[in-house]
Amino acid sequence: MAESGGGDLSRRRWKRHIVRQLQQRDRAQKARFLDLVQAYNKLLEKSSLDELTVQLQSPSVDHQMGGPACSPNHVSASCVPAWDPAAVLTSLQSRQEASRLQLDTLVGELAYKVYEWNQLLRAKDANLEEQKSRLATLSCQLLGLESRRCQLQYQAEELSCRNSSQKDAYNSLQRRFREQDGAFRWALEEGQRLLQGILQRKVDWAQRQNDQIERVKQTQLARDLQEATKSILRVKVESEKVKVEEWKLASRNDPEEKKGGEKLWKRPFRSASATSISTTRCKDVVKGWFDFRLKRGNSVSSGSVDRYCCLPSCVAASLPSQVTDEQEAHISEINAIAFSPNSGVLATGGMDRLVKLWNVVGGRLEKMQSLDGASGSITGIEFDPTGSHILAATYNNAAQLWKVGAGQVKAILTGHTDKVTAAKFRSTWHQAVTGSKDRTVKEWDLVKGACSRTIQVLSYCNDVVCCNNVIVSGHHDQMIRFWDSRDRRCTQVIPMEGKVTSLSLSPDQLRLLSCSRDNALKVIDLRMHAVQQVLRADGFKCGSDGTKAVFSPDRSYALVGSVDGTLFLWNMATGNLEISLAGVHRSSVNAVAWGPSGVHIGSVDQCRKLVLWR
Structure with a gap:
C-alpha cells in the first residue's frame, strides 16, 4: 500500500508539472501577441499625428501659403499662414492615402504573421493532445507493469522462502551424508583391518603347518636314509644265457594286471640298479624333493599367481604405407x-x-x-x-x-x-x-x-x-x-x-x-x-x-x-x-x-x- 500511495503522488506531481508548463506557454504567447497589438495601435496613432505634423511643418505648404516659414519657437501673429484650404486638404488626403496603403501593407504582414502563429499554436495544441493521449497510454502501461512487478516480487519472495527451506534441508542431508560416509569409511577400514588380520593369521597358521610338515618329512627322510644305509642287499649273479631265457619267457607270458585303474607290468627280475640305494642316489632323491618344494613355491593358504614375461614377438616393425x-x-x-x-x-x-x-x-x-x-x-x-x-x-x-x-x-x-x-x-x-x-x-x-x-x-x-x-x-x-x-x-x-x-x-x-x-x-x-x-x-x-x-x-x-x-x-x-x-x-x-x-x-x-x- 505504501508503494501504491507513492506511485499516485508521483503521477499527481507529474500532471501538475505538465499543467504549469502549458500555462506558462499560454502566458508567454498571449503576452507576445498583446505587445504586438498594442504596438500596432500605437503605430496607427503615431502615424496619424506624424502625418498631420509633417503636413503642417513642410516647406511646400509654406511655399503655397506664400510666406516664409515660421520658427516653431517664435510663433506670432505675423507668422499666421494664409493658405488654400482645398489644396491643403487634397495634399493631406493624398498623404493620408499613402500612409493608409503603407499601414494596410503592414497590417497584412502582421496578419500573416498572426496566421502563422495561429497555425503554429494549433500544431502545438495537436502535439500537446497527442502527448496527453500518449501519456495516458503510458500511464495505463505503467499501472499494468507496476501490478506485474508486485506480482513478480511476491513470487520472488515465495521462491526465496522455498529456496531457503530447501537449502536448509539440503544442508541437513549433507551433514547426514558426511556422518554416514564417515561411518561407512570407518566400517570399511575396520573390515579391511579385520580381513587383513584374518588373512595374516591364516598365513601364519599355514606357515606353522608347513614348517611342522617339513620337520616331520625331514625326520622321516633322515630315518629312511639311516635304515637304507644299514641294510645290505645281496644280488645273485646268473649267467647271461639264463637271463636271456628268463626275459623271453617273461615277454611271452607277462599278463596285464590292473590295480586302481592303472596297468602294472610284471618284471621277471629286478636289477641291482633298481633295488640298491647308493649315496649318490640318496642325494639325488633329497635334491629332487627340495627342488619340488621350491617349484611349488606357495603355501597351502596362498593362491597361485601366474606371472608372464613380456617377450617381444617382433624383430623389426614395418612402416605403415597404406x-x-x-x-x-x-x-x-x-x-x-x-x-x-x-x-x-x-x-x-x-x-x-x-x-x-x-x-x-x-x-x-x-x-x-x-x-x-x-x-x-x-x-x-x-x-x-x-x-x-x-x-x-x-x-x-x-x-x-x-x-x-x-x-x-x-x-x-x-x-x-x-x-x-x-x-x-x-x-x-x-x-x-x-x-x-x-x-x-x-x-x-x-x-x-x-x-x-x-x-x-x-x-x-x-x-x-x-x-x-x-x-x-x-x-x-x-x-x-x-x-x-x-x-x-x-x-x-x-x-x-x-x-x-x-x-x-x-x-x-x-x-x-x-x-x-x-x-x-x-x-x-x-x-x-x-x-x-x-x-x-x-x-x-x-x-x-x-x-x-x-x-x-x-x-x-x-x-x-x-x-x-x-x-x-x-x-x-x-x-x-x-x-x-x-x-x-x-x-x-x-x-x-x-x-x-x-x-x-x-x-x-x-x-x-x-x-x-x-
Whole structure:
C-alpha cells in the first residue's frame, strides 16, 4: 500500500508539472501577441499625428501659403499662414492615402504573421493532445507493469522462502551424508583391518603347518636314509644265457594286471640298479624333493599367481604405407584402441559406452563381439598378458573387467570419486592399476575385486603404466611421478613442459614415451630417470588431454596422431620425423595402437572412424 500511495503522488506531481508548463506557454504567447497589438495601435496613432505634423511643418505648404516659414519657437501673429484650404486638404488626403496603403501593407504582414502563429499554436495544441493521449497510454502501461512487478516480487519472495527451506534441508542431508560416509569409511577400514588380520593369521597358521610338515618329512627322510644305509642287499649273479631265457619267457607270458585303474607290468627280475640305494642316489632323491618344494613355491593358504614375461614377438616393425580397412566403428567419438598380445584381435572403446572387438584377418577388420554393460563412456582399454581379459576405464568413476568371449562384465572396480582416465594390468591379470581425475592412483586385487592400495597425488592423473614393482603416472600439473609398490612415498618426479596426456612403456621396459600439451613427445631413460630425446615436428599439435602416443614393438619408432588427423612417426635412432600420414582422418586423432607383431597400426578419431594401416 505504501508503494501504491507513492506511485499516485508521483503521477499527481507529474500532471501538475505538465499543467504549469502549458500555462506558462499560454502566458508567454498571449503576452507576445498583446505587445504586438498594442504596438500596432500605437503605430496607427503615431502615424496619424506624424502625418498631420509633417503636413503642417513642410516647406511646400509654406511655399503655397506664400510666406516664409515660421520658427516653431517664435510663433506670432505675423507668422499666421494664409493658405488654400482645398489644396491643403487634397495634399493631406493624398498623404493620408499613402500612409493608409503603407499601414494596410503592414497590417497584412502582421496578419500573416498572426496566421502563422495561429497555425503554429494549433500544431502545438495537436502535439500537446497527442502527448496527453500518449501519456495516458503510458500511464495505463505503467499501472499494468507496476501490478506485474508486485506480482513478480511476491513470487520472488515465495521462491526465496522455498529456496531457503530447501537449502536448509539440503544442508541437513549433507551433514547426514558426511556422518554416514564417515561411518561407512570407518566400517570399511575396520573390515579391511579385520580381513587383513584374518588373512595374516591364516598365513601364519599355514606357515606353522608347513614348517611342522617339513620337520616331520625331514625326520622321516633322515630315518629312511639311516635304515637304507644299514641294510645290505645281496644280488645273485646268473649267467647271461639264463637271463636271456628268463626275459623271453617273461615277454611271452607277462599278463596285464590292473590295480586302481592303472596297468602294472610284471618284471621277471629286478636289477641291482633298481633295488640298491647308493649315496649318490640318496642325494639325488633329497635334491629332487627340495627342488619340488621350491617349484611349488606357495603355501597351502596362498593362491597361485601366474606371472608372464613380456617377450617381444617382433624383430623389426614395418612402416605403415597404406590403409587396408576403414570402419565407422561407434555411434559417437572413439577414445581408446588396443591390440591383443597375438595381434589377431583389435579392441575399441568410445563415448557410446561400448567396447567392440574386431578380428584382424588379411588386413581387414571383421566385427567379432560387443562388450556392453559399461556404466560410462570408455576412456582407455587394455588386454591382459594372455589376451583373455580386457580392462576398461570409464567416465562413471569406475573400471570394468571383461572376459573375452563371455560378454558379461566380470568385475566392476569402484572407489574413485571422479572419472577414471586410465586402467592398466600389472604383470598378471590378477592385479591392476587405475588413475583418476580425483587425484588418486589405486592398486587393485582383481580376484577379490577390492582396492589394495590408494595413492594420493597433488594433481589428477591422465595415464599410468606399470614396470615390475614401479608405477609411473602422468599428471595435469606437468609432472611424471614414480611410485614403488613397496613404498608409500613418491620415489621420483620428472617435470615436463606441458600437461602429460599419455605414457607408453617400451617392450624392454628401459624407456618411457610421454606425450604432452606442449606439442612434443619426450623419451625418458628409466635407468637414469632423465629425458633422453624430445620429438617435435611442424604441423603436429596435441588435440586433447587424452591424446595417446605409443612405441613400436621393436622400440625403433614413436607414433602419435595430431589435431588435424595426420599421423606422425619418428625414428628413435635419429630423432627425426620418418613419415607423416595425412588425408584419411578428418578430425583429431584420439589414440593409436601398434600391433605386437609389428605389421598393423590402428588409429581412431573424434568422428567415429577406425582406420587399419599396413
